[in-house]
Amino acid sequence: MVRGMGSRIVVVGGGPHALAVLAALNERPEPWPESVAVVDPHERWTAAWEDKLGRLLLDRLRSPQVHHPGPRPMQLRDLVEACPAADQLALRRPEDERAPTPAGMRALVDELVAGLGPVEWIVGRAASIELAPTTPVPADDAPPPVIVRLEDGRPLHADLLVLAHNPSIPRIPGWAEPMITSGLARHASTVDLRTETLAGRAVAVVGGGLTAACLALETTRAGGRVTMLSRRPLRARPYDVDASWLGPRRLTEFMAASPAERRSLIDVARDGGTIPPRALSELRAAAADPGSGLVLREAVDVEAELEELLESASDEACGAQTEPSVDAVWLATGFASDVLTDPLVGPLIEASHIPVHGGLPEVTDDLQLPGLPVFVVGPYAALGVGPASRNLSGARPAAAAVARGLARASSAD
Numbered sequence: 001m002v003r004g005m006g007s008r009i010v011v012v013g014g015g016p017h018a019l020a021v022l023a024a025l026n027e028r029p030e031p032w033p034e035s036v037a038v039v040d041p042h043e044r045w046t047a048a049w050e051d052k053l054g055r056l057l058l059d060r061l062r063s064p065q066v067h068h069p070g071p072r073p074m075q076l077r078d079l080v081e082a083c084p085a086a087d088q089l090a091l092r093r094p095e096d097e098r099a100p101t102p103a104g105m106r107a108l109v110d111e112l113v114a115g116l117g118p119v120e121w122i123v124g125r126a127a128s129i130e131l132a133p134t135t136p137v138p139a140d141d142a143p144p145p146v147i148v149r150l151e152d153g154r155p156l157h158a159d160l161l162v163l164a165h166n167p168s169i170p171r172i173p174g175w176a177e178p179m180i181t182s183g184l185a186r187h188a189s190t191v192d193l194r195t196e197t198l199a200g201r202a203v204a205v206v207g208g209g210l211t212a213a214c215l216a217l218e219t220t221r222a223g224g225r226v227t228m229l230s231r232r233p234l235r236a237r238p239y240d241v242d243a244s245w246l247g248p249r250r251l252t253e254f255m256a257a258s259p260a261e262r263r264s265l266i267d268v269a270r271d272g273g274t275i276p277p278r279a280l281s282e283l284r285a286a287a288a289d290p291g292s293g294l295v296l297r298e299a300v301d302v303e304a305e306l307e308e309l310l311e312s313a314s315d316e317a318c319g320a321q322t323e324p325s326v327d328a329v330w331l332a333t334g335f336a337s338d339v340l341t342d343p344l345v346g347p348l349i350e351a352s353h354i355p356v357h358g359g360l361p362e363v364t365d366d367l368q369l370p371g372l373p374v375f376v377v378g379p380y381a382a383l384g385v386g387p388a389s390r391n392l393s394g395a396r397p398a399a400a401a402v403a404r405g406l407a408r409a410s411s412a413d
């Protein structure tokens with residue numbers, strides 16, 4: 001039992017998926033809720049995401065202009081095309097199926113934020129979620145059922161909670177652990193190409209996705225040398241998830257499957273890293289140029305190759321060569337999500353006995369955690385949204401479902 005659309009809603013995370021939920025709520029016929037608060041450690045909407053794009057010096061998104069946090073697919077196109085022609089290139093690229101630039105996404109985010117009802121922005125990090133003990137018929141003045149406790153101890157009271165914190169655990173291959181400990185290797189998410197010294201570096205980049213490609217291309221462009229190691233042949237794909245997973249045919253099949261089968265289908269659909277065709281062509285062209293400093297080693301035993309590289313590096317060091325084969329290993333090995341090990345929500349999931357399949361919770365059609373006043377978007381919504389749940393293409397359907405669920409839960413008073 002929850003309060004009316006006068007509900008107090010707390011959203012954890014202020015990235016694109018959180019914004020999509022509030023933008024979808026804004027489209028609904030019900031009045032804006034009594035109180036909406038967003039908690040995020042950053043000062044403004046989507047700052048963390050922009051920083052991730054900035055770290056890789058990405059000048060455009062991988063996904064096309066129709067994928068964004070707004071409720072109308074053509075909203076970004078309309079925004080760009082309303083600008084003078086001379087300004088449009090800074091917002092959207094003419095090639096790559098009109099992918100937005102980071103500045104284009106920022107312009108859309110600003111437009112969406114400006115259109116929302118009142119939102120309190122709370123700078124902080126949510127650390128735990130507590131549920132008030134349930135009473136059969138809560139009195140009108142009963143306290144809200146959820147307390148989100150921030151890292152600094154501050155409590156946030158909510159009737160309904162939306163989790164949009166994009167929980168992602170860097171994937172570190174077992175063989176790389178000692179290299180992490182020794183400081184030789186780092187996960188790619190800690191590399192910031194804007195501040196890293198690249199000229200003269202000799203880096204082994206591990207991975208076969210767009211992140212690995214960006215790290216390799218930008219490092220060699222800046223005068224470094226890169227050996228890119230991938231356990232599979234490098235594969236071209238326009239988007240993270242094949243476009244067939246964005247349409248009704250495969251999603252109908254997905255939704256008809258059991259939760260456990262859906263979990264397997266997600267792995268089949270995502271299936272490791274791929275590189276957009278344009279970036280893969282650039283990579284191959286660079287590797288074909290002996291002066292580029294880029295070597296591609298694909299479909300190899302990465303651990304063995306790396307060992308060989310490191311051995312030759314130490315031989316070179318003994319022979320007082322000035323240019324070692326490798327002085328850093330960057331692991332562009334992706335991310336995993338496991339709701340049970342997430343300190344924010346894992347204890348709640350366990351205590352509530354919500355079934356979990358390969359780290360993903362079962363959810364209702366409205367992306368609610370069954371029996372709890374808690375909704376999820378992003379990675380944790382995958383069993384309800386499909387394999388593209390963590391991408392921008394997953395944001396709009398997830399947001400529409402959550403907004404519907406918030407409205408339903410609010411009117412269940």
Ligand SMILES: Cc1cc2nc3c(=O)[nH]c(=O)nc-3n(C[C@H](O)[C@H](O)[C@H](O)COP(=O)(O)OP(=O)(O)OC[C@H]3O[C@@H](n4cnc5c(N)ncnc54)[C@H](O)[C@@H]3O)c2cc1C
Nearest residue numbers: 013015016017040048049061062063125126165166391392
């Ligand atoms: C470099 C890069 C490029 C990408 N390019 C594309 C692309 O072109 N197309 C595409 O579809 N997808 C792309 N993605 C995937 C992308 O991450 C998703 O599409 C989407 O933008 C993620 O949005 P989000 O809101 O779920 O997560 P985020 O943008 O990560 O936002 C989550 C927010 O939650 C906050 N947060 C985390 N923990 C807490 C906490 N405990 N308490 C409070 N706040 C918290 C974070 O600070 C952050 O602001 C890309 C990802 C990366 C890393």
